[in-house]
Amino acid sequence: MTNADLHCHSTYSDGLLAPADVARRARDGGVSLWAMTDHDEIAGQREARAAAEALGMRYVEGVEISVTWANRTIHVVGLAIDSGNRGLVDGLAATRGGRDGRGRVIADRLADVGIPDAYEGALKYANNPALLSRTHFARFLVEHGYCESTSDVFARYLAEGRPGFVPHQWATLEQAMGWIQGAGGTAVIAHPGRYKYTQIEFAALFDVFRDLGGGAIEVVTGSHTPDQYREYADVARRYGFRASRGSDFHAPGEGRTELGSLPMLPDDLTPVWRDWQ
Template sequence: MNSTALLNADLHCHSTVSDGTLSPEALAARAAANGVELWALTDHDEIGGIARARAAAHAAGMAFLSGVEVSVTFAGETVHIVGLGFDENDPGLRHGLESTRGGREGRAREMAAELAKVGIHGAFEGALKYVGNPDLISRTHFARYIVEVGACSDTAEVFRKYLADGKPGFVPHRWASLGDAVRWIRDAGGVAVIAHPGRYHRFDATKEYALFCEFRDHGGRGVEVVTGSHTAAEYGKYADMAIEFGLAASRGSDFHSPAESRTDLGRLPILPGQLTPVWSLLQERIEPPPAARAAA
């Protein structure tokens, strides 16, 4: 497989197993139709869709990497770490993700109670209608319900008005530590990647620098540079930070839904050429489709 930055790799997206609206099979078909050559499904704190995603990717002729997006608390904020190319049967990883998922229902019920105080009733039951996996109920599911009842026009407006820090429906949750998340991924044979660093708007330059330093010190090896959550200017900023910290660069749309996502699967610009693509660190973990294996 071509390991250069020109490869159309999409290594960040979500299915109905967490907070996406398409099944793993539908995501794989969409990715293949958009020219994706290397694909990973990275559901939030959950690896239950990997086997389905692998089978669908190979059926569609795509190479595949196992993936997950782990929720982390760092400096009082929620940060996401993508894991790629790990053994999904590793007991340490599975136990860690299970512990991270714990507590979501209690948090969701608190969110519903807070939303009821501002006139949005039945939010817990309403959010559940959008949940493929009840263990992973999230703010995104609440946002879809709030749009359904007409309180907001789209999910972006919901987050601005109700679900961001300091708004009526926001309830914090303490996730995994940065060190734990990186260790789970690393010990399972994978590579840890900082997801969409440009989204952590509450971090000043000092906190962002600390995140990169501690991530690297724990054994993290990559950062998303080209992602649907970044602007063109942020592509350049995080390309520079990847070089400064000696990190490989990843590329992923962060696709959740045809109706909600800014960028479709496989439609991102290529990685800047001076960077080391994260998939060059994972050549032995990339799973080619059966036809490619037979021809090798």
């Protein structure tokens, strides 16, 4: 069985470890096929590939693209991409452009509920200021004792409907799919269990994604519960999607699972990596 981990992050977006350190952690967790998928950024791919190959792991280039669909944010992972593709590079640069302004508005809203200096505090955690994210704000709030964990921060301050939540218009689904496919990659809906859609909206998302050439869905991921493993395995069967697997690792101790430690995919599903050379 292939121990694949095809969704994780480094200091190039909102992870706490450099690509080489993530690679070592993946190898130590038993991963044999790895992809680093930073948010809207592919600058760390050369480092990640070199580290993976030095450790004896197979590596595929990846990225996680922020998308606005039906007025909410979803994420689409691109796997086995060519990170040098000009259309992808330019598209990601454009979608990164709004993060700083959004971060300043988040900080203003947090100040309104008694949390000052959040913008400067979040920047301390952002190795790449152009990719300032809610996770960086969450780490600042934990550091200063407003919450005990980053998940608690999201629940109290940064999730939709909370005082620090700021919606943003990211790439369209069509744009993200075009960038991934133009770079020779496979598009994967990331952690669908996290999205607050109705059954009708989910059905529309899966239909549109498939019609645009979307090939796979994350089934076993660190963002899903065991019940959701089964739910999205059924979605993969129903729509003919291939199945992906990834920890969504950001930092030691922050998520539900470690690199390489997830259950294997159900035997009857076709893994997204089946035909990769």
